Amino acid sequence: xxxxxxxxxxxxxLSQLRQEGYTEDFTVSDDGFLCTIEGxxxxxxxxxxxVNFYRFEGESNxxxxxxxxxxxxxxxxxxxxxxxxxxxxxxxxxxxxxxxxDLGKDLDKAGKK
Numbered sequence: 001x002x003x004x005x006x007x008x009x010x011x012x013x014l015s016q017l018r019q020e021g022y023t024e025d026f027t028v029s030d031d032g033f034l035c036t037i038e039g040x041x042x043x044x045x046x047x048x049x050x051v052n053f054y055r056f057e058g059e060s061n062x063x064x065x066x067x068x069x070x071x072x073x074x075x076x077x078x079x080x081x082x083x084x085x086x087x088x089x090x091x092x093x094x095x096x097x098x099x100x101x102d103l104g105k106d107l108d109k110a111g112k113k
Contacts, residue, residue, distance in 0.1 A: 010056050021078050022070055022079050023078065024036055024041075024077045024078060024080075026081040028092045029092075034047075036077070041077060045096060046101075047073055048071050048073055048074070048101075049071065049072050049100065049102075050069050050070070050101070051070050053068060053070065066083065067082065067085045068082045069082070069083075071100070081097075083097070
């Protein structure tokens with residue numbers, strides 16, 4: 001299985017993920033919780049797992065990079081949260097996601113590639 005796949009656009013990936021049941025849209029609150037957009041769920045990093053992620057680069061500008069996290073919560077919700085990648089990332093989102101258990105796209109249990 002190859003690590004990298006050719007994916008056309010963020011919208012295409014989101015559509016595919018929605019078909020797979022990842023329907024919630026998440027954000028991170030100023031007080032450090034992962035929240036549903038509807039406001040009916042709040043989760044700590046310990047209640048969230050990253051099951052996959054995708055990086056996207058702008059065609060004309062390398063600064064136009066984004067990362068899409070595919071996550072599941074302890075109560076069974078499945079969805080996504082996105083962030084800019086690099087210089088323009090949202091510090092609140094980045095700090096939260098660094099604390100979440102990553103089930104690893106490229107890592108084994110020992111954390112090695």
